[in-house]
Every structure is written in structure tokens, then in C-alpha cells.
Amino acid sequence: MRSLGDPRAILGVDPTKRGLAFVFFEGGRLLDWGSRRGGGNEIAAFEGILNLCPADVIVLEDPDADGSERRPRMRKLLQSLTRTAKARGLLVTKVSRLDVRRGWSARGVTRKHAVAQAIAEDFPVLEPLVPRPRKSYMDEEARVQVFDAASLVLHAFGAVVSDSLAA
Amino acid sequence: MPPKLIHYLRNERRETGLTQADIAALLGAPWKSKVSRYERREALPPLETALGYEAVMRKPVSQLFAGMYASVAAGVRARARDLLARSGVANTALRARRKRTLERILQ
Numbered sequence: 001m002r003s004l005g006d007p008r009a010i011l012g013v014d015p016t017k018r019g020l021a022f023v024f025f026e027g028g029r030l031l032d033w034g035s036r037r038g039g040g041n042e043i044a045a046f047e048g049i050l051n052l053c054p055a056d057v058i059v060l061e062d063p064d065a066d067g068s069e070r071r072p073r074m075r076k077l078l079q080s081l082t083r084t085a086k087a088r089g090l091l092v093t094k095v096s097r098l099d100v101r102r103g104w105s106a107r108g109v110t111r112k113h114a115v116a117q118a119i120a121e122d123f124p125v126l127e128p129l130v131p132r133p134r135k136s137y138m139d140e141e142a143r144v145q146v147f148d149a150a151s152l153v154l155h156a157f158g159a160v161v162s163d164s165l166a167a
Numbered sequence: 168m169p170p171k172l173i174h175y176l177r178n179e180r181r182e183t184g185l186t187q188a189d190i191a192a193l194l195g196a197p198w199k200s201k202v203s204r205y206e207r208r209e210a211l212p213p214l215e216t217a218l219g220y221e222a223v224m225r226k227p228v229s230q231l232f233a234g235m236y237a238s239v240a241a242g243v244r245a246r247a248r249d250l251l252a253r254s255g256v257a258n259t260a261l262r263a264r265r266k267r268t269l270e271r272i273l274q
Contacts, residue, residue, distance in 0.1 A: 009171040026171055031178040052207060054171045125181055 002122040003028035011055035012153035021145030024053035030123045058085040059093045059152045067098030093156045100155045116147040170233040177206040194219040247272040
């Protein structure tokens, strides 16, 4: 079992075509995760997550960073999420998806399934969510998005440290 | 850093590998929806249920409800400080014991 180096309450949110995936850390521990269906009102879903997970810091993807492949709807949504978080007085940290991919590549992890496995090794409570390896004819499983949100947080707040080291 | 969540029931349950239905069965609740409402912090469990959680998770209620405990404890400390300020001279054994108790609460 590992933990995040930063003890603040940190919420990572990743918008998907199905809604919003999130992970919530507090005191370095992964406390909550899941996804919320937007149903056309992702901001309400985001506020619901914020009410459930009262974070100090929000980690979002930077849609304007080099290498971002987000479509215009998602770019607008990410900007709206940033505005909503800032309106609540929260600190927003933006992370480039390309940097996240480069970070994993440096560790020899290139596929989403492998990323999910690597994160689940650090945080075994996520093991049940690790998807099956995806075939070309398979749609991406919704639970993968939780690992995308976790990737953003892990990238933004550096390496995870083991509990024995943190203690 | 003070805990942000009023309780950690959802996280603790997930760490144990139990389902909401398991918790409902262990607590003697007919439906898991009640457990879900507690975990989403839409409702607070009554004392009997909170103690049931302690028996299930093998952790004290003050740890399971860390955020709420921190806020209640801060209130108690503030009131203890007021009581101590309003206390007269501890000129009897009973008053001295009372003063020590209030000082211990403030620590």
C-alpha cells in the first residue's frame, strides 16, 4: 500500500463521454473514486463530486497544452470545470495529458491497461477496477477513466511513497 | 492537517472488501440503500449503527467519523477554555480535580 506525498485533500477529475471520473486523496491516502454521469449537465455532476469530496486542490487536464487531443466540447467543459472550482476558492492544477503519457512511458508503461495495473499496484484498493486488456474490437470500459483521473493526480503531485517511508 | 470528511465509512468499507449489502446485513438493516445514504453523507447513522460500524471495521467511532470528531472535539476544547477562564481558585480537592480535568481536555 502506498500513499501520495502531499497530505492535502486532492481531487482529480477527468471528463469522459459518459460523465466525470474522479479520484479523491486526503492525507496521501486514496479515499474515494468513481464516476458520475453528466446527463448533459456535467457542472451539476462536478458540484455533486465537490460536495462529496471537499478538496483543497483540483487536478484537471490542461486542454490548451501541447499535444492535447480534446475536442471543442471537452475543451469548453474543462474550462467550465476550472471556472466552477475557482469560484469555490479551490486551487486548480492543470496537467498536460502528453506529459502524463511521457511520464508513464519513462517507466516503460505505454498502454492504458498497463497504466491501470501500475496504479493498482500502488493502490491495491483499485485492483477490482483494472480492466481486461482491450482488443481492437472492444469499446473502452468506463472504469478505465478512474485510472485516467488517478494518472493526472499522480503526475501532478510526483512519485508516490510507501507508507513505511512516509511514517 | 484536520480531516476534511465527516466520516470515512465508504473508504473503510472498500478497504475491507465488504459490499454495501454485506454492511446492511451485518448492521441488521433491511436494505443497502441506507448504507449508501450514510456513505454519500446524505444521512448520519444513529449511535447504535455507528457502534455497529465500529464492531464491523474494528476501528473506534472517533476514527471512523474523524472529521465530525475533530469538529466536536474543537467545540469541547473551546468550551473547556471558557469554563476554565470562569473558574475561581481551586481551593478544595474537588475543585482542583475539576481544574485538572479541564486542563487535560485542553491538551
